Amino acid sequence: MRILIQAVVLVGIAFLPLRVGRAAGSPGWHPAIIGAREYVPIEEFCRFYGLSASEPALGEIHLSGGAGTVEGKQGSPYVYIDGIRHALSFPLLEKDGRWYVSRTDLSCLFDPVFRPWRVPVRSSFRGVVIDPGHGGHDKGARSRNGRYEKEYALDTARRLGTILRAKGIPVVFTRTSDLFVPLEERVRIAQEHPDYVFVSLHYNQSEPSGHGVETYCLAPRGAPSSNNGIWVRRVDYLPLPGNGNDLLNTLLAHDIHLELVRLRPDDPEMDRGFRRARFVVLRDNPLPGVLVEGGFLSDPVDSAWVDQPGYRQQLAAAVARGLERFFQATNGRTSPSHALRALPAD
Structure with missing residues (x-):
């Protein structure tokens, strides 16, 4: 069986030069x-x-x-x-x-x-911008017990901030109360902290209901968002501020998702996947960033877990462990950035 992939080719889109590398015993790349x-x-x-x-x-x-x-x-x-x-x-x-x-x-x-040690790092990261999703009139998803996503997100954010500060990691919040903050303002706050990374905390909802955790980072330029299948739209080729951190975004999302799926090891459907999207807080953000969906409030199992303060504490701790993994992999070294989608050289 062959897969037929619909490709969109835009006149005037210049792909960056291909770097053909060579590893020991390798004849090189032949795309x-x-x-x-x-x-x-x-x-x-x-x-x-x-x-x-x-x-x-x-x-x-x-x-x-x-x-x-x-x-x-x-x-x-x-x-x-x-x-x-x-x-x-x-x-x-x-x-x-x-x-x-x-x-x-x-x-x-x-x-x-x-090869996380090969990801280009322009400068060390020292802190985290924590973004509790929704707020104010923007209530977000509604849980099966009547509580709203905005409450759970803020509570989880506070717990994450406490954990990180105890480890000596500075934090900044995009909101600290039940306040509506426009997406553009959240990005502006991130822009003021160039040596931080960005974590947006959410809980999910779907009909029929899904189940489990998801971790999103920005889709690379020229690639579709995960929820759009294989169809590439014209807008997917536009250069976005967040695409300057494509490799760091991937590493950050991978490290956090790895910890999240371990929260309920007996649940075979817990892992909804590392995913790609073009959410505003990832798309326009100059910082390496992720958006975490900590469970489906529309699902009876997930909703029951998320409603427990102890579970939200565990989720915050898992995000913190993922952040520590990322800091350990990137800090203490800097390297020049290289071309987007360049093949590994060695």
Whole structure:
């Protein structure tokens, strides 16, 4: 079976130069153009990261090695990296018996996760802008017991702030009370703290109800948001302030999501995935940023958990652990930024 991917090609969009790298024992990268999009053969991907591929069966692929494990299905918008669900910008592709991974996912998903020490860091990060979602007349989702997302988000934010301050990490809040704060004001607050990272805290709602936690970061330029499938719109090619931190965004979201899904290890549906979106607070934000959805208030199981102060404390602690992982991976070193979607060089 072959995957047919609809590609949007815009006249005048100049892609940045491709850096073809070479690892020990590797003949280098040989990207293929398939459907007007660049892909890398899976055998080169495996060679570079020291992975071995088991024989694909029924449209599935399983990779394992020193870098970790990758499990994916042909046409699926997700892969599991070390057992954790991650949204792809474009599905894995099989063509003429060969598997391919998109260049965007190689550079903006797999490389930051597998080699966090290679993510370019312009300056050290010392604090966190905590953004409790909603507020005031903007109540957000309504829980099954009648309470609103804005209350839970603010309570979780306060708990996160207390934990971080106890660890010596400075924090700034976009709101500290039941106050409506426009999205643009939240971004402005972030802009005033260039050596911080940004975490927006929310709880979810859907009909029919979903279940579990999600962690969002900004979609790379030229890639769709996770909820838009594989369809790339014209606006997805626009350069956004947040895309200057694509690799840091990925690393931050991965580190936090890794901790969140461990909160309820007996719940097989807890992991809704690391995802991509163009929310205003991520899109226009100059800081590395994520948006956390801590559970579905429309779901009876999630709602019962979120209503417990002890669980919100655990969730805040999980976010704090993810932030610590990120700070440990990035602080104490700086490196020049490199071109968006450039292939790993070594």
